[in-house]
Amino acid sequence: MAGLLGSQRRLNWRAAALLGLISSTFSTLVSQFLAGRIGRDAVVDWMVVATIPLRDGMLQSEPSWPAIAAGILFHQWADFTWAVIFFWLLGRWTAGLKPRTLLFIALPWALFTSAFEWFVLVPLIPFWQPIFTLNQPYWIGFLVHAVSASMYPLFPWLRDWLRGRLPSPHGRFTAVWTTLAATGLLVLGFIAFLGWQNRELPWMGESPAFDQSYMRRMAAHHAQGVELAQTAIEKARDPHLKNLARLMAADQKGEIAIFQQWWRSWFGGDLPPAAPEEHATMPGMLSSEQIDGLRRTNSDAFDPLFITLMTTHHQGAIAMADEALRHAQRGEIELMHGSEGLAAVEAATFSLLVPAGDASADRREQAPSTHRH
Numbered sequence: 001m002a003g004l005l006g007s008q009r010r011l012n013w014r015a016a017a018l019l020g021l022i023s024s025t026f027s028t029l030v031s032q033f034l035a036g037r038i039g040r041d042a043v044v045d046w047m048v049v050a051t052i053p054l055r056d057g058m059l060q061s062e063p064s065w066p067a068i069a070a071g072i073l074f075h076q077w078a079d080f081t082w083a084v085i086f087f088w089l090l091g092r093w094t095a096g097l098k099p100r101t102l103l104f105i106a107l108p109w110a111l112f113t114s115a116f117e118w119f120v121l122v123p124l125i126p127f128w129q130p131i132f133t134l135n136q137p138y139w140i141g142f143l144v145h146a147v148s149a150s151m152y153p154l155f156p157w158l159r160d161w162l163r164g165r166l167p168s169p170h171g172r173f174t175a176v177w178t179t180l181a182a183t184g185l186l187v188l189g190f191i192a193f194l195g196w197q198n199r200e201l202p203w204m205g206e207s208p209a210f211d212q213s214y215m216r217r218m219a220a221h222h223a224q225g226v227e228l229a230q231t232a233i234e235k236a237r238d239p240h241l242k243n244l245a246r247l248m249a250a251d252q253k254g255e256i257a258i259f260q261q262w263w264r265s266w267f268g269g270d271l272p273p274a275a276p277e278e279h280a281t282m283p284g285m286l287s288s289e290q291i292d293g294l295r296r297t298n299s300d301a302f303d304p305l306f307i308t309l310m311t312t313h314h315q316g317a318i319a320m321a322d323e324a325l326r327h328a329q330r331g332e333i334e335l336m337h338g339s340e341g342l343a344a345v346e347a348a349t350f351s352l353l354v355p356a357g358d359a360s361a362d363r364r365e366q367a368p369s370t371h372r373h
Helices: 002-038 042-054 065-089 099-121 130-135 138-149 152-162 171-196 209-235 239-266 276-280 288-296 299-327 331-336 341-353 357-363
Strands: none
Touching: 002 042, 002 065, 002 138, 002 152, 002 171, 042 065, 042 130, 042 239, 065 099, 065 138, 065 152, 099 138, 099 152, 099 171, 130 239, 152 171, 171 239, 209 239, 209 276, 209 288, 209 299, 239 299, 288 299
C-alpha cells in the first residue's frame, strides 16, 4: 500500500510539474499580449515583478533585459509553484478531480492565490516588498492567476498520458479546451502584433475630441513627471526615494509610449504636443521656476522638496484621471487611469471585445481614481 501511495504521489508530482510549466507559460504569454490593450507597459511590469525576489535595485528608468527576464522567470516560478501545491501537496483531495470540477474550482483558487500573494506573501512574509502592490492593481493579479488556473483542467489527461493510459477518458474535453486556449492565445497575439505595428482596432465613438485632448495633456503631464523623476535619480539622498524615482520615470515613459502607439493607430501620425491652452488646464503642472528651484536645491533639502512637488504633481494627475473616467470613450484609457475590481474586469472585457467608445460610456461610473502616475 505504501509503495502504491508513493507511486501515485510521484505521478502527481510529474503531472503537476508539467501542468505548472504549461499554465505559467500560458499566463506569461497572455500577460504580455494583453498588456497594451489595458494600458499597461509589460516591460515595466516585468521589471517590478523582478523586485519581489531581487529587491529595489532592479528598478531602472530604462528596464534592462536582465530585469525583464528575472521578472518573467519569477512569475513562471510562482505559477509553477501554485500548480504543484494544488495537485501535489493537496493531491489527496485534488488529483482525482474531473476536468469540469477543476474548471469550476479554478476561479476560487485564483481568487485565493492572488489575494494571498498580494496581501501577504509579497508585501509581508517572506518578501517584504511593497513596491509591487503599490504599482500593480490587485485585479490584474487576479486575472493573471485566473488565466493560469484555467489550464488546471488539463491535469487529468496529463496524468493519464504520463502513466500510459491512452486513450484517456478525458481526451475529448482536453482537445476542446486546448483548442480554445490556443485560439484565444493566437487572437491575443495577433491583436498585440497589430498594436505593435500601430494598427490597433480603430477608434469608435461619437467624438474623439476629449480622448485626443486627454492623451495630449496626460502625455505632457507625464513628460514633466519624468523630468522630475530624472532629477531625483541624480540628486536624491535617500536610496529608497532614488529607486522609487527610477520606477516613476520608467512607468511614465511607458505610458507615454502607449499613448503614442494608440494615437498612431487611432488618429494617424505622431502624438502632437499639448497646446498652450491645454497646458493651462492641467492641474498639478509645475512652473519652470519650481523645477529650476528643485534642480538648484542642495542635497540636504532636496528630498523633502521633491516629495512635496511630486505629490502636487500626482494629485493633479489624479484629478485628470478622474475626469477621464467620466468622459473618455476608449476603454483602454479608462483602464490605464483608475478602474478597479469588477469595474476593471468589465472594462477589460469591453476593451477586448467591444472597443467602441459609446459602449464605454454606458458602463462608466463616477468612481474615485487610483491612478498610478
